[in-house]
Amino acid sequence: MDVKNALDCFRQDPCLPGWDDPYSVYAELRLEAPIHWCEGPRMWMIIAYHEAAEQLKDHRFSRQQHLDKLISRFGAGHIFDRQKNDLPYMDGTDHARMRHHVINAYRRIDFPSLKGFTEAFLDSRLESLSRQKQFDVVHEVADLLPVMVVSELLGVPADQQEQVGRKVGSFVRARGLTQTESTMERGDDSIAFYEEYFLPLIHDKRKNPSSDLLSRLIADPQEGVHLSDEQLLLIISSNFYSASVYTLRLLVSTLAWVMALNPDSFARIQDNRELVVPALEEVLRWDAPAQATNASVALEDIEIGGKLVKAGDSLSVLVGAANRDPKTFPDPDQFLIDRHPNPHLSFAPGLHQCLGLQIARMEGEAALHAFCDHFSSLSVIQSESQRFVGDRFRGFDRLMLDVSRR
Numbered sequence: 001m002d003v004k005n006a007l008d009c010f011r012q013d014p015c016l017p018g019w020d021d022p023y024s025v026y027a028e029l030r031l032e033a034p035i036h037w038c039e040g041p042r043m044w045m046i047i048a049y050h051e052a053a054e055q056l057k058d059h060r061f062s063r064q065q066h067l068d069k070l071i072s073r074f075g076a077g078h079i080f081d082r083q084k085n086d087l088p089y090m091d092g093t094d095h096a097r098m099r100h101h102v103i104n105a106y107r108r109i110d111f112p113s114l115k116g117f118t119e120a121f122l123d124s125r126l127e128s129l130s131r132q133k134q135f136d137v138v139h140e141v142a143d144l145l146p147v148m149v150v151s152e153l154l155g156v157p158a159d160q161q162e163q164v165g166r167k168v169g170s171f172v173r174a175r176g177l178t179q180t181e182s183t184m185e186r187g188d189d190s191i192a193f194y195e196e197y198f199l200p201l202i203h204d205k206r207k208n209p210s211s212d213l214l215s216r217l218i219a220d221p222q223e224g225v226h227l228s229d230e231q232l233l234l235i236i237s238s239n240f241y242s243a244s245v246y247t248l249r250l251l252v253s254t255l256a257w258v259m260a261l262n263p264d265s266f267a268r269i270q271d272n273r274e275l276v277v278p279a280l281e282e283v284l285r286w287d288a289p290a291q292a293t294n295a296s297v298a299l300e301d302i303e304i305g306g307k308l309v310k311a312g313d314s315l316s317v318l319v320g321a322a323n324r325d326p327k328t329f330p331d332p333d334q335f336l337i338d339r340h341p342n343p344h345l346s347f348a349p350g351l352h353q354c355l356g357l358q359i360a361r362m363e364g365e366a367a368l369h370a371f372c373d374h375f376s377s378l379s380v381i382q383s384e385s386q387r388f389v390g391d392r393f394r395g396f397d398r399l400m401l402d403v404s405r406r
């Protein structure tokens, strides 16, 4: 496809879902301007690093007002009304207070034990595949790992995890940049399912609180916080379940793909495990699982990168593109595990910074260690692999590996 067609595609769907290389298109666009108007989702997209990092911290934007636009377009009574209680769509002091509460609940997670659980799960999973030279790492590992970890945190019984995990896709899709009647209907359906599933669990924990994460999210008597059923349902099903399962699944597949593409780096990490941490950060920069943020609306006229974003305009940050900005990252298209500093935007540092980044890093590092423990080398069978196609997110739906074992 030539550049003009690629630019037309970008204007329709700025995340260029499923493309092998969206980054060369972003590079062309960055030469023209740091921010572009996209006709498809009817919003501005920031693609340059400096402007992106600034916007993520800017209080002059409202997430709630973007929902209001969706409500006026699709009518009231759908998932968008309810998302007003969801962290990514909250604003101002309500948002800051809710983040504080969730961070407090998170602080009390027993991380060493969760890490042990994760490592043991990965080890036994890869061991069980030891007779297979070729396997789909998405189906065999990436689909299961985050569901197991979040379910362990929230106390979802093992025999129900798969069923709960299956609803994840439609929930996250209902937070995409482009919305249609069908994405909205599937979002409505998944929220009804999560309501049926999690409300009894919430009611049970209200009556019998313990030291688990769910009980701590329900109420923090020391801080005087008591969340309603609706608030809890959104926090649990939208973020702790759907968003984390979705993004981690994509990260694990991307990790395997990048290691296969860079055998020298993989060999260096195997010889020196201290490189696991910077290598994971570089994977997150080089091919971010969440390529763009949720959209927000400008509360006043704001100039960004020489363009006027008018009050009422919607905007999103394409962090995947900002992570390849040569002004911040020398040789941005090179995958360099020694890259330092590496201030990537993949967890959206700012007002809506990912609250699960510690868990995400723990799982990503555990997965990379497990690949190093079990495989001496890995390659991808392209003809049997398939990129994930879906707005805002990047990774694989199927990634067929051919591995040599240690």
Ligand code: HEM
Pocket: 087, 088, 089, 099, 150, 239, 240, 243, 244, 245, 247, 248, 251, 288, 289, 290, 292, 293, 294, 295, 346, 347, 348, 351, 352, 353, 354, 355, 356, 357, 359, 360
């Ligand atoms: C590879 C894994 C992950 C990536 C790349 C990722 C990325 C992100 C990004 C980019 C945002 C900002 C969204 C926005 O501005 O609209 C975000 C928000 C969030 N993430 Fe993650 N995430 C990951 C895993 C997790 C996990 C494991 C959890 C929890 C268990 C989690 C919980 C959250 C929450 C609660 C928010 C909303 C914060 C707010 O709006 O104030 N994430 N994440």
